[in-house]
Amino acid sequence: MERRAWLRGMWEMVKEMFCQKLLTCHLPSSLVLPNHLSALTIIVTGATSGIGLETARNTKAANDIARQWRLEVHNSRSLKVEVMELDLLSLASVRRFAGVWEQRAMPLHVLINNAGVLLMGEPQRFSNDGLEQHIQVNHVAPALLTLLLLPSLLRAQASRIINVNSVAHHCAVVEPKYWNSKINECRFSGIKAYGASKLAHLMFLKILANKLLEQKIRASIQCIAVHPGIVTTNLVPGVKKKSFWMFDPTEGARSVLFCATSDDVARNLEKGFAYYSCNCKPGRVSPHAADMDSCLDVWQKTLDILQFNGDYLSHVIN
Numbered sequence: 520m521e522r523r524a525w526l527r528g529m530w531e532m533v534k535e536m537f538c539q540k541l542l543t544c545h546l547p548s549s550l551v552l553p554n555h556l557s558a559l560t561i562i563v564t565g566a567t568s569g570i571g572l573e574t575a576r577n578t579k580a581a582n583d584i585a586r587q588w589r590l591e592v593h594n595s596r597s598l599k600v601e602v603m604e605l606d607l608l609s610l611a612s613v614r615r616f617a618g619v620w621e622q623r624a625m626p627l628h629v630l631i632n633n634a635g636v637l638l639m640g641e642p643q644r645f646s647n648d649g650l651e652q653h654i655q656v657n658h659v660a661p662a663l664l665t666l667l668l669l670p671s672l673l674r675a676q677a678s679r680i681i682n683v684n685s686v687a688h689h690c691a692v693v694e695p696k697y698w699n700s701k702i703n704e705c706r707f708s709g710i711k712a713y714g715a716s717k718l719a720h721l722m723f724l725k726i727l728a729n730k731l732l733e734q735k736i737r738a739s740i741q742c743i744a745v746h747p748g749i750v751t752t753n754l755v756p757g758v759k760k761k762s763f764w765m766f767d768p769t770e771g772a773r774s775v776l777f778c779a780t781s782d783d784v785a786r787n788l789e790k791g792f793a794y795y796s797c798n799c800k801p802g803r804v805s806p807h808a809a810d811m812d813s814c815l816d817v818w819q820k821t822l823d824i825l826q827f828n829g830d831y832l833s834h835v836i837n
Contacts, residue, residue, distance in 0.1 A: 542798040543797060546798070549769045549772075559629060561628060561779070564632055564664070605634075605664075608646045613663050621667070624674070627671035629681065629779050631779060632661040635685075643702065643707045650698055658717075658720040662720065666835075673740070681775060683745060691807075692807060693718055695816065699824070723817050728740075728790060743788075744804075745774050748766045750770070751765050778795050
């Protein structure tokens with residue numbers, strides 16, 4: 520199964536590498552945003568570089584970027600930007616962030632889980648929480664953030680959860696037993712761990728969307744995963760040179776911004792969930808993400824790690 524997933528995923532990645540420019544030739548180099556966004560509250564994680572910078576752990580860098588944005592829009596509509604510290608390698612940091620935010624009792628219209636990590640050519644590493652770093656930063660920590668911010672998302676009449684995903688999820692299988700345990704060094708691969716973390720987060724989001732619909736809440740929370748394309752960012756340390764077939768961060772942000780703002784997205788939801796590709800159109804997910812039993816296993820494993828009860832959603836909503 521793992522070999523088939525790897526071969527299928529590598530094929531999807533090769534297609535993406537050489538076809539993404541062609542598939543997106545109908546799109547402008549940067550997306551024009553609607554004017555109503557100034558009335559929305561949006562959280563973007565990982566906004567100090569790459570796609571997150573163009574869409575929206577170092578607070579000094581983030582404050583510098585915020586000042587730059589304000590200067591760039593000095594004669595246009597006001598831009599309200601606030602920097603808050605959030606370290607996804609620390610679940611305690613995630614809880615502090617969510618606690619500070621929740622004290623404001625404000626509606627949250629869009630949550631963009633953008634921050635991510637890919638450690639290529641390095642041995643398996645674990646966080647202080649005891650989790651493999653890819654699965655913590657790319658799945659468990661953003662899942663925790665999402666669950667803790669559900670009350671804020673519910674305060675908005677309509678809201679969206681946008682998870683920045685990757686075509687690399689096609690080349691992975693999810694093995695929850697390795698999320699917090701050492702595997703044989705010769706078996707560990709950074710790109711496989713990255714793909715598995717993205718697949719897990721996709722499966723988790725799909726179940727979240729289903730469970731939110733089951734609760735029959737008055738507010739609408741749409742759950743969308745999006746692949747931004749293969750982009751030149753700081754995701755991979757030391758890889759900053761742009762090849763002709765790669766997107767720059769502005770191009771990579773187009774599909775993320777589209778999913779966060781376009782009314783068209785709502786028409787393509789299936790049970791509250793959708794997966795979009797870099798061409799701003801619905802994409803194909805891995806067959807593993809279509810297996811609802813496997814998705815439920817990922818959901819339960821995540822709740823167990825976070826020490827949440829199975830009725831957490833009912834408690835939050837009611």
